[in-house]
Amino acid sequence: MEKQLSYSMAILGLLLALGMSGAAFILGVQAKKAVSAQQSVSVKGLAEKAVQADNAEWTVTVSVSAENFAQALANLRQERPGLDMFLVKHGLDKTSWQEGAEAVTPHMIDVPLANGGTRSEQRGYDASQSIVVTTKDLIKVTAANKDILSVQATGKPFTAGAPLYLVSNLEDVKMSLIGAATENARNRAKEFVKHDGVNVGVMRSASQGAFYILPPGGTSDGDDYGGTYDKTTINKTAKVVVTIVYNIEQ
Template structure:
């Protein structure tokens, strides 16, 4: 028994040494994989291009006030043909109009009280009707919007909102810009790591940030995830921001 003891101890020691070596190797490989998995770079990619509105929406309204309901409605119907004629004269065909219903509502005013303050009091009725012009003839809408001021100066009860100049293929524009912004992001990532002896690997994650439609020369200083849509100009700039995380390979 005394001769077998040293031999048994030697075998046990060898097995322990092998076990520890194997465990160290496994842990080393796992640690290397963990470090490799943590190596990444996050970049923002930008892309923009000039776009042009191809649709316009413009609302013109007849609004009058009269002492009673019947007079208000009659006066509205008397003035409405003048607005129709104005639009036709500017080449805006009736097929482009969307007509709202006639509206007659109490005309309320704030009347001062002797001891201060005010009270709301009805003084006649307001009548109105709107025509929304939807057209691809942007120049005609622009001209009509300018000329309606001259008509108002003659005493006609016409008002108009500023035209909205819209881009119909926004999704197509967005998709093309996302591709360009993704390429821009990879180029930025390469620039970041080119001095470190590593290379940019596969994309780990990606998210689209803001999609901007800006006036010419406009800035996108707002929240990256908010975006803006300028409707006041015909010529615009479309811009997309993406955030992409790439693996870094040794």
């Protein structure tokens, strides 16, 4: 009886030992997986490429003054045909125009006071009208913008802002750069860990940072989550930044 009891106790001890060993092994594997899952590397990916504006917006304005409202409006309507002729002469026909409304406003000046300071007084009226030219013919807009000075030199009351050179397919450009920047980020992650005997695993998280449209040779200094859009040049450089976190596998 005692032998049978001793034998049973021995079997029970063996089973308990095996159970504890198995549990320890399972817990060890789970712990290793948990540690491995917590290891990660965060990298920035960059990509850029040359792009070219394919659209332009150019605002030109005629502005005049007169002593009274009616005369200011009459002067505006008298000068406006000259601006139309200038645009048509440069190949910018009316199909590309968006005409603003005629505007007549009081002309205010600051008059010095005897005891110092100034007082605002009305001296006649100002009248103006703007035209926004939108076209894909960038050469014609550029030429007209250069020639506006010679027209102003003749006394014509025309002014113009610098043309805005725009890229119409910005979303397509951005998407192509995101793919390239993501690949760049994985390559960077591999470089970071290649000496540690580990591998870059699946992507844990990703976020797009700044999207830049820069002039040739321009820099992208500044907030990674901001971005800039250069509209002063025809030839540009598009650049995107992404931040990606990868799991590290043992």
